[in-house]
Amino acid sequence: MKLTHLLTSAALALGLASAAVAQDKTKVGFIYVGPIGDGGWTYEHDKGRLAVEAHFGDAVETVYQESVPEGADAERAITQMALQGADLIFTTSFGFMEPTLAVAEKFPDVKFEHATGYKTLPNVSTYSARFYEGRAVQGHIAGKMTKSNIVGYIASYPIPEVIRGINSAYIHAKKVNPDVEFKIIWAYTWFDPAKEADAATALIEQGADVILQHTDSTAPQAAAEKAGNVVTFGQASDMSEYAPFPRVSSIIDNWAPYYIARTQAVMDGTWESTQTWDGIGPGMVGIGEISDAVPAEVKEEALALKAAMADGSYHPFSGPLNKQDGSVWLAEGAVADDGTLLGMDFYVEGLTGEIPN
Amino acid sequence: MLKLEKRPQPSRLWTWVTPILAVVITMLAGGALFAALGQDPVEAISTIFWQPLFGEFAFYYRPQLLIKGAPLVLIAIGLSLGFRAGIWNIGAEGQYIVGALAGAGVGLAFYPTESWVIFPLMVLAGAIGGWVWGTIPALLKLKFGTNEILVSLMLVYVAEQLLAAMALGLMKNPEGRGFPGSRNLRQYESAHNAELITGTGMHWGVVAAMIAVILAYVLLSRHILGYHIRLAGQAPKAARFAGVRSARLILFCLGTSGALAGLAGMFEVSGPAGQVSIDFNVGYGFTAIIVAFLGRLHPLGILLAGTLLALTYIGGELAQSNMGLPAAAIQLFQGMLLFFLLAVDVLTNFRVRLSRPEVA
């Protein structure tokens, strides 16, 4: 048995070596969880890939595989890419974490970048974006623009990232509008236009006139447009075909700067395993053009908020803040630490309803 | 004018030729499809069928064939028993999920104890879980006459929601930082469905599939129950005269196919997949239906058909990443395969005759 194991590793190494010798271009691979035409999450990652191609020209070759299911198929897809000689592989979904690590162990000379994960290896980095900064801007605009004081939120799964977003949006809506109420629907999907349309409609029928979403399709914008005076925000990509109304702004995932930087690091030989969590400042989180449907002074305030977060002078989770059960979370002047944020599993004070499970 | 004349007995020759003919026609039609998509048809077909077996990295892909094919064969064997008797279990996907949940649940309950007895218990749990999920439509059919196709299918959606509930709630990894998904069973020694011989892809699920093929063959050809199954499908009235108790048959077929699907799910979750996650199920329960028909509901045929379909999956992925062929094209390809098989199958039971219009 041991001999077979040895032979297999040798064969793998040989395969990799021969592939590596065969080319001097840096090969960068991308594993996508959805189709590149989804207009949201995967679409933006692919834009990052195209930016890498444009930036490096002939020195870099990119390959990708889309709609890869998480699990055993993912491991095979990643292994395939490594066997074909990729030097750097981006795996763009949380669910690829275990497959990425498993393949990374078999290919120690290939570098891996895992999006939104938390486990690393010497050849595996993780990266994610501080989307909650974008939510702060959205919450501010929402609080100011809602007339019914009901804001609808289409949440996906009860994971820390989504809860952070809800909390951040709520804190900033409440700051400018103490009467605001959030109604939350858990769609249990990242992308399901039919369900998102139904969820948006249900929220609108219950009085919401602003819809925030953590799901990736434009269906809520379409539902809002049908209903009339409902404000929405683009998610993951600009969704500008619904501007200037109902979409008044958006959060844009901008992976290009990071992807280019990491590819450069591999080419220079300076690549190291890191855990990156960037926000508006480094450019990973983009705020979409705030449309003219937003009153001028609200727009100014939102942009000021954005600038303050960009230069680090303001943190969306600054005290005094209490948890939903009334206990003190952050004292006056304190700022949330990354650890708590990464594992956030509680609502802040004022939010009604419970987090599922 | 072409006329179809029923043969006195299904032709033995055509029984074996039709699948091969169907595959060939599908390759031609598929090639035309790929050409229409702007790809070189020969390269596409060879990437799908040849590369995984004999190509540059075949040493990696051949074991993957076993990994991908094992659940398909295991589930299809179970399904074929029912299909032969006219009992349509369309809910194998749901039974697969419930079996996986049951098996993983048992494994996680024992964490972190290490013991050799845990894995066999998980196997048992997986089989029982799938068996229960398959028996529900059976009981409803027996007691109320409810159509088993629809009930077993609705239960698939229920099972999917159950999977989400487990992945996000009860089975969520307490050390997982709030993210959905259970512990990784591959890192839990006693629960890991490891490869028996490293690098060959042969895990316990593959072994189970082989055993299932042999047992099914013996059952269908030598055992009285197998005879009843075959009779019930071909001549229901005669079966009743022969004393076949349809209630027993329904319970047996649906229960067994449920158990086998549950086993497949359990082996998958503790092996190649590794954890209970929301998107754990990838449609094996439905693809197994194609495998069952492609294999002419015969155990050996199913073994071959399962390997063939696994080949189209793996080769298809290769074509996707090497040639940029869209994933949907492969799905279409598999649908075409079943279509052509069903169409060509007419030759097994009927003879084609040219006839002149009758003169009055």
Next chain:
Amino acid sequence: MMILSSIDPVLLLASLMVASTPILLAALGELVVERAGVLNLGVEGMMITGAICGFAMAVNTGSPLVGFIAAAAGGAVLALLFALLTQFALANQVASGLALTLFGLGLSSLLGQGYVGIKPPPTARLDLPILSDLPLVGRVLFSHDLMVYFALALVALVWALLKYTRAGLILRAVGENHEAAHALGYKVVRIRILAILFGGACAGLGGAYLSLVRVPQWTEGMTSGAGWIALALVVFASWKAGRVLLGAWLFGGVSVLQLNLQAAGLAIPVEYLSMSPYLITILVLVIMSADKSRAPASLGRIFHASQ
């Protein structure tokens, strides 16, 4: 009950009618097919093919009406494949239906490659001057888009056709006893093919409603099992057109209600709420089967005229 007060029953009913339209259309088509004695499990495939055909044509021509016509045609063409397989090649109906579903899913994904994320032309909403503004009834009955009314009209049409016309009688005869019908000189195969095509067209329309009105967008696999629900509906309705309407409302209603309950703050775990439509369908199926209403006697059996 304070939570529930935030749910507006009028709006809920209106949403229910919209939600039920796709499955209503598909189920009506399948009802006719099954009454003729054919079991076509490929409804999901035909629906999604209709969804992409309708979407693509609507986007290309700018007219949702053209889209719907194209959707009906697309569904019918796919159904034709099924008809050829089962009526000429005498293939097993269950397997053929499944093959159709798989084929339809793959075909639609392929055809839809260039259409993801595109906004389709909006379908007109009925806006009757006084009637639409009536307090309760206006929103529920008079403010929908045309397809909702079409679907309702189709229910009446199918019911009347099956019950009162000679064509309907012949169709039912073929479904009950195809041997006898053949002996009487009726063209069993021809009638079944027509029924299958009708079923395909209806399923296509149902799918297009999803992609052009209800969402409206194109995504791979967007029917998410609606075709299977439609099949369940036909059994639930004991093959009677009027009951199909009730069933569609029930199923559409449960899905919509589930989301509204969540938004209103009800603390039932979401996954169990999401399970409810399917569990209720099973429950209803059980009750209906115990009702001893018979399926058409020749349903699913292969007909081969042996002369």
